[in-house]
Each structure stands twice: as C-alpha cells, then as structure tokens.
Amino acid sequence: MSRSSARTTTRSRWVLGALVVGLPLSLLPATATAGATPAPTPSPAPSSSASTSRHGGGWHGHPTDLPKVPVMKGGGGAVSSVDRDASQVGIDVLRRGGNAADAAVATAAALGVTEPYSTGIGGGGFLVYYDARARRVSTIDGRETAPATFTSKSFTDPSTGKALDFTTVVNSGLSVGVPGTPALWAKALRDHGTLSLNRALAPAEQLARQGFVVDQTFADQTAANAARFSVFPETARVFLRDGKAPAVGSTFRNPDMAKAYRTLRTQGVSALYAGSMGRAVVAESRSPHTDGSSVMGGQLTMRDLRAYRALTKAPIHSSYKGFDVFGMPVPSSGGIAVAEILNLMRAYEKATGVRTSALSEADYLHRFSEASATAFADRNRWVGDVPGVPVRQLTSPAFAAERACLFDPAKAQPRPIPFGSPDGRYTSCAPGKAAQPEPYEGLSTSHLTVMDRWGSVASYTLTIEQTGGSGITVPGYGFLLNNELTDFNFTPLTPGVPDPNLPGPGKRPRSSMSPTILLHEGRPFLAVGSPGGATIITSTSQTILGYLDRRLSLVDAIRAPRLSSRNGSSEGAEPQILDGPVGAALRAKGHVLAPGAAAPAVNEIGAVTAIRYLGHGRFEAAAETTRRGGGSAMVVQPSRHQRH
Ligand code: GLU
Numbered sequence: 001m002s003r004s005s006a007r008t009t010t011r012s013r014w015v016l017g018a019l020v021v022g023l024p025l026s027l028l029p030a031t032a033t034a035g036a037t038p039a040p041t042p043s044p045a046p047s048s049s050a051s052t053s054r055h056g057g058g059w060h061g062h063p064t065d066l067p068k069v070p071v072m073k074g075g076g077g078a079v080s081s082v083d084r085d086a087s088q089v090g091i092d093v094l095r096r097g098g099n100a101a102d103a104a105v106a107t108a109a110a111l112g113v114t115e116p117y118s119t120g121i122g123g124g125g126f127l128v129y130y131d132a133r134a135r136r137v138s139t140i141d142g143r144e145t146a147p148a149t150f151t152s153k154s155f156t157d158p159s160t161g162k163a164l165d166f167t168t169v170v171n172s173g174l175s176v177g178v179p180g181t182p183a184l185w186a187k188a189l190r191d192h193g194t195l196s197l198n199r200a201l202a203p204a205e206q207l208a209r210q211g212f213v214v215d216q217t218f219a220d221q222t223a224a225n226a227a228r229f230s231v232f233p234e235t236a237r238v239f240l241r242d243g244k245a246p247a248v249g250s251t252f253r254n255p256d257m258a259k260a261y262r263t264l265r266t267q268g269v270s271a272l273y274a275g276s277m278g279r280a281v282v283a284e285s286r287s288p289h290t291d292g293s294s295v296m297g298g299q300l301t302m303r304d305l306r307a308y309r310a311l312t313k314a315p316i317h318s319s320y321k322g323f324d325v326f327g328m329p330v331p332s333s334g335g336i337a338v339a340e341i342l343n344l345m346r347a348y349e350k351a352t353g354v355r356t357s358a359l360s361e362a363d364y365l366h367r368f369s370e371a372s373a374t375a376f377a378d379r380n381r382w383v384g385d386v387p388g389v390p391v392r393q394l395t396s397p398a399f400a401a402e403r404a405c406l407f408d409p410a411k412a413q414p415r416p417i418p419f420g421s422p423d424g425r426y427t428s429c430a431p432g433k434a435a436q437p438e439p440y441e442g443l444s445t446s447h448l449t450v451m452d453r454w455g456s457v458a459s460y461t462l463t464i465e466q467t468g469g470s471g472i473t474v475p476g477y478g479f480l481l482n483n484e485l486t487d488f489n490f491t492p493l494t495p496g497v498p499d500p501n502l503p504g505p506g507k508r509p510r511s512s513m514s515p516t517i518l519l520h521e522g523r524p525f526l527a528v529g530s531p532g533g534a535t536i537i538t539s540t541s542q543t544i545l546g547y548l549d550r551r552l553s554l555v556d557a558i559r560a561p562r563l564s565s566r567n568g569s570s571e572g573a574e575p576q577i578l579d580g581p582v583g584a585a586l587r588a589k590g591h592v593l594a595p596g597a598a599a600p601a602v603n604e605i606g607a608v609t610a611i612r613y614l615g616h617g618r619f620e621a622a623a624e625t626t627r628r629g630g631g632s633a634m635v636v637q638p639s640r641h642q643r644h
C-alpha cells in the first residue's frame with residue numbers, strides 16, 4: 001500500500017546508540033547470538049513512523065524514514081509488510097534495540113490503523129516465531145473462538161435444516177468470534193519480546209490519532225464496502241465521509257481507534273477480555289446498532305471473552321530439500337497443506353525423475369496445481385479444530401508418495417480430486433475416497449515478516465476475515481469486528497462424511513493462514529506468508545518453490561504470476577497465465593482456468609511479504625511489486641548500493 005502518514009517526525013539521536021547494543025548476528029554463533037539479545041534500552045516509547053519524507057533509495061547514514069520499495073537489502077534487521085507506515089514502525093522498533101517479537105507486534109498494531117479492513121484489534125491471527133535465544137520455533141494461535149453456546153447447527157435454519165445465507169451471516173453479529181489479536185500480542189511480548197504492550201502499541205496509537213494519507217487501495221476498499229458499512233451508523237461515522245469513501249490524498253484519522261490502543265496500553269488486554277471494551281464488543285455483536293435494517297445478533301458473552309486464551313503450540317515441521325519448514329498447526333490448515341504441497345512436489349520429482357527446476361513454466365505449474373488440489377482435498381476432509389487430526393501422516397513423505405501415484409505429467413486429474421487416507425499404510429496406489437466440493441473462504445488479511453539482528457524471526461498473518469470484517473464497528477473504539485466464524489462450514493461438505501470444520505462451542509474455525517519460517521542447518525533462512533483466504537496456501541507455497549526450485553530471486557518469486565488450484569471446478573490464474581501461452585498449455589492438459597478468486601475486480605492473487613537471511617548479518621526484505629499497490633520491504637541499515 002502506498003499510504004504514507006500525515007506528518008513528519010523529528011527523530012531523536014539516542015537511537016544511533018541502540019545500534020551498537022549487543023553484537024550483530026554475523027559475529028556470533030547462533031547460541032551466543034541469542035544470548036546477546038539486549039535488555040530493552042530504557043527509552044521513550046517508539047515514536048510514530050509518521051513522515052511524508054521520501055528518499056531515493058539509499059542509506060544516508062541517518063536514522064531516517066525509508067522509501068516504499070518492494071525489495072531492500074542491508075543489515076540491522078528487516079521488516080516486510082504491505083504498508084510503508086507499518087514497516088517503518090517495525091524498523092523503528094528494531095533500530096531502538098527491540099527484537100523481532102517487539103517489531104512484529106508494533107507493525108501489526110500499525111497495520112490495524114492503516115489496514116483496518118483487513119486486520120486489527122477485532123480480529124485474530126497466527127504467529128510463527130523463531131526465538132534465536134532458545135533456538136526453537138514455536139507458534140501462537142490467536143484465532144477467534146465461537147461462543148460457548150454454538151453447536152454444529154448454529155449456521156443452519158432450524159425450520160429447514162439448510163445453511164443460512166452466507167452474506168447475511170457475514171454482515172451480522174452471528175459471525176463475530178472472540179477477538180484473539182490483543183491476546184496474541186500480549187503473549188508474544190511476554191514470551192519473546194522486550195517491550196511492554198504499552199510501548200509496543202504506542203506508534204499505532206499515534207498513527208491513528210495523527211492519521212495517514214488515503215491511497216487508492218484504501219479508497220477502493222472503502223467504496224466497495226460503503227453500502228454495507230452504511231447499515232451500521234457507527235461504521236459509517238468512522239470510515240465513511242458523507243456516506244462515501246474518503247478522497248485519495250486526504251488524511252484519515254481515527255481518534256476512536258487511538259482511544260482503543262490507549263485503553264489497551266494503559267489497562268492491558270483485560271480491558272478487552274474482562275473490561276469495558278469487552279462489554280462494548282459483547283453488546284454490539286449481540287445487538288448491532290443499524291440504520292433500521294434487520295441484522296442478526298450474535299451469542300458472545302463476557303464469559304466467552306474471559307475464557308479466551310492465545311495458545312502456544314508446536315509448529316508443523318517438515319523437511320524440504322535440506323530445509324526445515326515450520327508452519328502453523330491446527331486450527332490453521334496452512335502449515336499442513338504447505339508441507340503436503342512441498343512433499344508432493346518432491347514426490348513428483350522422484351516419480352518422474354525430472355526435477356522441478358528443469359521443467360517448463362507450464363509443466364511446473366501443472367505439477368503445482370496437482371499438488372495444491374490434492375492437498376486441499378486432504379485438508380478439507382481431515383483438518384479442523386478437532387482432536388485427532390492425523391497431522392504426522394498428512395505431512396509425511398510416505399503419504400505424499402502414495403498420493404503422488406495418481407499424478408500424470410500429461411494430464412490434470414479431474415476435479416475435485418478425492419481425499420486420501422492418511423492411515424500410515426502406504427503400500428498401494430490408493431485411488432482416494434470421496435470427492436468433496438470446495439468450501440468458501442474470505443478474501444482479506446495481511447501478512448508481515450520480521451527478522452532481527454540476533455536472528456529471531458517473526459512470520460505473522462492476521463485478519464478480520466472478509467475485507468471490512470462483519471461491518472460492525474465497536475462504538476467509541478473505532479475498530480471493526482471480525483466475521484471469522486464464517487470460516488466454519490455451515491453444513492457438512494458432503495452428507496455422511498465427517499466434517500472437522502463445523503461450528504462448535506468455543507471452537508476455532510479452520511484457517512488457511514500460512515505464516516512460514518524456513519531454517520537451514522538450524523539458522524534462519526526465509527520467512528514468508530500471504531493474505532488471500534484459501535489462496536494463502538498456494539501463494540505461500542508458490543513463493544517458496546519459486547525461490548528454492550525455480551531459482552528466482554526472492555522478489556521475482558513474489559512477482560511471478562500466480563496460479564491457485566484449490567480443488568474446485570476451476571483454478572484461479574492471474575492474467576499473465578490466463579491469457580498467455582502458459583495458460584494455453586495448461587488448458588491443453590485439462591486445467592480449467594479462471595481469474596484468480598482472491599480479488600475478482602483486479603485479478604490478483606495474494607500479497608506476499610518475505611525476508612531471507614543472507615548471512616553475515618545481512619538481510620533481504622521483499623514484498624509485492626504491484627499487487628495491492630505494492631508492498632513495503634525495509635531493513636534497518638540499507639546497503640549503499642542495493643542489488644535487487
Ligand atoms: N479467514 C481466512 C483464514 O483464516 C483469512 C481471510 C483472508 O485471508 O481473506 O484463512
């Protein structure tokens with residue numbers, strides 16, 4: 001996004017001192033590096049990133065604001081997000097001696113201001129974190145939970161047993177889950193960070209109060225939501241200007257959201273989970289104020305909020321060509337599906353004797369499509385927030401080898417591909433069980449990545465589900481409530497086949513969010529992820545494959561035209577594929593291509609951010625060059641001569 005904040009900040013000199021605290025990653029072995037994480041320098045709260053200054057692209061030797069570019073190399077740590085202001089907030093935290101957890105939380109909070117339709121206090125998300133001190137990858141599950149009163153039939157009409165209308169549920173209190181994002185922030189800081197929540201949220205509060213400059217994307221997103229926002233007078237008051245989107249170039253301030261951040265800073269997250277902010281969330285979601293339109297209320301109670309916990313979970317761990325791949329476990333399907341896709345790509349290489357790197361673009365994408373569709377078939381059947389998900393089997397090379405036997409280099413398998421049996425007995429070429437339709441998932445979200453100079457890594461995807469969430473703004477607090485509960489399947493995907501993703505009491509809806517970290521020989525190597533509903537899984541996998549196998553530079557792996565095969569009747573393809581020879585070659589193999597589902601108006605899929613560690617204390621941050629208006633990749637100390 002190209003929003004820049006609305007004012008210029010004078011930066012204090014003490015930050016230069018912070019640069020020499022501790023030894024840089026390059027000079028220390030991993031263990032010692034981790035131990036050298038400095039205590040946070042006694043410091044004022046990080047100042048806002050706010051600045052309209054623009055520089056040509058080089059490091060000028062001063063702690064100053066960085067340009068909005070899709071790739072930047074250098075030292076001192078790195079941040080990549082979709083938004084310049086947010087990336088700058090993270091860089092400022094790193095520059096002042098904060099670590100990756102501190103910067104991830106501060107960046108996420110800033111995204112809550114500048115990307116309020118995709119992320120924020122009212123939503124949830126997943127963090128995968130490599131803690132260089134502990135030399136361990138762990139995850140935090142900040143997914144929203146359903147009310148305790150929910151049942152498997154909460155999204156059906158009691159008189160007919162049929163699924164409720166999807167759009168009606170989206171724009172209602174019934175879709176609102178207990179927000180997990182503030183709890184995740186607090187836990188990430190407690191477990192891995194050095195800053196208090198008070199300090200980590202200070203830049204976001206300032207950004208909300210002082211405002212940012214509206215860009216085309218923000219204006220377009222507002223305009224696209226104007227009709228449904230108008231149903232909720234508080235949402236219209238906060239986000240619309242005379243019922244319309246604010247003008248491009250105008251300053252957008254959200255003093256109510258500044259108050260929300262201030263409340264969290266001064267009262268802690270108990271303000272949400274046990275206090276006045278929480279009471280406002282409960283009241284508004286149960287009985288939304290409307291313009292007179294009839295809108296369903298939800299079932300959240302203070303008891304649900306009090307019961308909420310962000311959870312530490314072991315990551316999904318798989319290996320791919322000598323790299324350790326860590327992803328998000330249940331209730332996200334992201335880590336499992338990415339692992340299965342990579343395992344399948346490896347299995348196809350073994351089965352055919354032809355490496356992915358040696359393939360034409362069309363043959364590569366054919367393999368990628370088959371692998372993705374297969375992984376979606378399996379995750380739809382087996383993955384949800386239920387006990388007994390066969391994680392080890394789904395992510396095992398042996399299961400992938402069995403699933404790969406159906407692969408034909410010349411021909412696409414008919415969709416939907418039947419799901420497999422991850423039962424540990426992989427001697428035959430199993431044809432698969434039943435074929436299931438593709439469930440619907442929303443199209444919003446944001447991903448950010450951070451590496452600090454000590455080698456800790458944050459890969460963090462956060463969302464309020466659909467762009468604009470439920471459309472309901474919490475009165476007086478300026479943030480939108482999620483509609484994450486619509487990620488549950490309303491009715492079983494296939495009658496008679498168990499569906500792990502039906503709603504239930506306190507249950508977390510299945511996600512596709514795929515924050516991913518790759519280590520190489522125990523060292524940070526790559527952090528990557530994307531927004532985009534179910535296309536998150538394919539965008540993340542395609543970027544990893546593009547970088548590792550197709551030998552693209554990181555930014556080119558991000559830039560590459562995307563294909564998203566999710567086992568539906570057609571697969572999403574961006575224009576370069578859809579309208580070119582690669583698309584023709586794919587069609588000749590039987591693929592049914594359609595514009596990418598993630599953003600039908602512009603046919604873009606995903607908005608990846610990534611960082612790779614280059615060694616010797618240097619980093620390469622990368623982001624989208626054009627999708628969603630381009631992302632913002634930054635390092636603390638850019639190289640004088642950037643080589644892209
Ligand atoms: N709710 C989706 C998920 O958890 C993310 C929404 C999106 O990216 O659009 O997978």
